[in-house]
Amino acid sequence: MQGDARRDTGLAVILGAVLILGLPLIADTNMLTLLVVYGMLALSLGLIWGFGGILCFGQAAFFGLGAYTFAIAGINIGESTLPLILAVLVPAAAAALLGAFMFYGRLGDVYLAVITLVFSLILFRWLSTTAGPAYVIGNARLGGYNGIPGFPLLNVPGYPRWELWGDPLYYVAAAALLIVFLLVSWLLRSSFGRIAIGIRENEERVSLLGYDIRARKTVLFAIGAGIAGLAGALFAAWAEVVTPSLFGLQQSAEIIIWCIVGGLGTRFGPVLGAAVLTWVKIVLGGQGAIDNMLVMGLILVLFVLFLPRGIAPELARLWGWVTGGTRRPARRRAPRGGTADG
Amino acid sequence: MAETVLETEGLTMRFGGVVAVDGVSLKVRARELRCLIGPNGAGKSTCFKCLCGLLKPTEGRVFLRGEETTGWDPHRIAALGVGIKMQVSSVMDGLSVQENIWMAARRHMDARAATDKAGEVIDRLALGAIARADLGRLAHGERQRVELGLVLAQDPWLVLLDEPAAGMTAEEVARMGDIIREMTRTAAVVVVEHDMQFIRSLASTVTVFHRGRVLVEDHVDRVMADPVVRDVYLGKGA
Structure with a gap:
């Protein structure tokens, strides 16, 4: 067990470092920052x-809350460490x-x-009406549909004048994701x-073993929201504006599509799917x-039909x-699971 | 006399107009083996669910080791040291046998001790050959045995089993009987069962349910000889 964990960590660090340092050679860091931010958001739902x-x-709700908190706290405080x-x-x-x-x-x-979706849509509607x-x-000022522009960006902790944008923001965001x-x-x-x-496998059985599943699920849900919030803050620092569309239906739907396409039940899959x-x-x-959402929908349908377990597995x-x-991955289930899946 | 570990007082469960359990008072002592039997619809499974917290009784009270647990959630009852196995085998399908049993042990010990405990239980139930296999791929009898492993790993002082022998082969039933008798060395065991042969092989005190009430409570041999019980089971003359 111990050896497995160490090898897993080592592999993740090496692969992560290679990707973080290698990708800027073939792609623009401005775009890569967005991929990293969305990767983190997908990881939170994953x-x-x-x-x-x-x-x-409604994972988008926590993403948006993170972004708005970062912007609002930034305007009031000035330095970005506490807002983050x-x-x-x-x-x-x-x-x-x-x-x-x-x-x-x-x-x-x-x-x-339904409730999580409605929660995010309520925030979307309400923030859209806060123009006055x-x-x-x-x-x-919450700024209604136009959102909040012009808040302090991410800075080196303790040095508000050293703002991070462009390449440095990419490296910070990518390191944060790792x-x-x-x-x-x-x-x-x-x-x-x-x-x-x-609990995912069998909620009732786990509770009959003496575990309080309600408390455990609440804690896990909050951890996921915290990660989504961090992604939101990084998004705000990248976009330099936060708007109610962060809470929108499209954003929520996309996160779910990223997870399914990337591979649910894996750590790397959702990140990959989002990117x-x-x-x-x-x-x-x-x-x-072609309309973008149409293509996203088509990709989702194709994956559900032909690669239901996603890219990563x-x-x-x-x-x-x-x-x-x-x-060991995946091969074990192939012989008997194959017919059941199809 | 050993201490009473499980006691109910006038336990009643109504579903609308139907009275499934009607004023049942039970007493089970430490390390006792008790079977609850009765024809279909006699209320034994409903009574069982009230004991382990899956149903909240309409009236009456439940005491475990002297502490009133009426209306507690199942996880609190299980956390007291009560091992529960439901009628339909219920395990964590996507996880291995070892992971399943580890999780049961982890509740009352740290992760490392739980790993040792899981190994011990796997040896005890002769599950070594399938310890790394996912539960979803195992046969019914094996799944039942793993679920007993979950119960054993909890080191319970009270074990509640709902139809543990259902759908098993004769050989598996015999092994199940051995495991249950072994459990009574450290725990009181309450078994809800249908299979008369299995109950006879356990040779314990039997509580017979009929229409939500306790009909008789006696040793299995005397219960079997009782003409009223025969009538209830065969549906004659009632």
């Missing part, structure tokens, strides 16, 4: 959905409240999805993570012939095949 079995349709921390804590606290309400209320999966001067938090990825890996290896996976699909979207955005299988099949 954690709670893929490993905790919590299908949250708040951008993690505020969404996490909101998720803890919402999660406690849902999990202690024993809501079924469908209601959970009456809507201020401290010195920050750290979050390692923390998620560690969490999943811990007892808490292993029991969370047990690839966002890249596709940016490339398609340059032309006017298939890559792992390919890797196992190339290296002679000594590694």
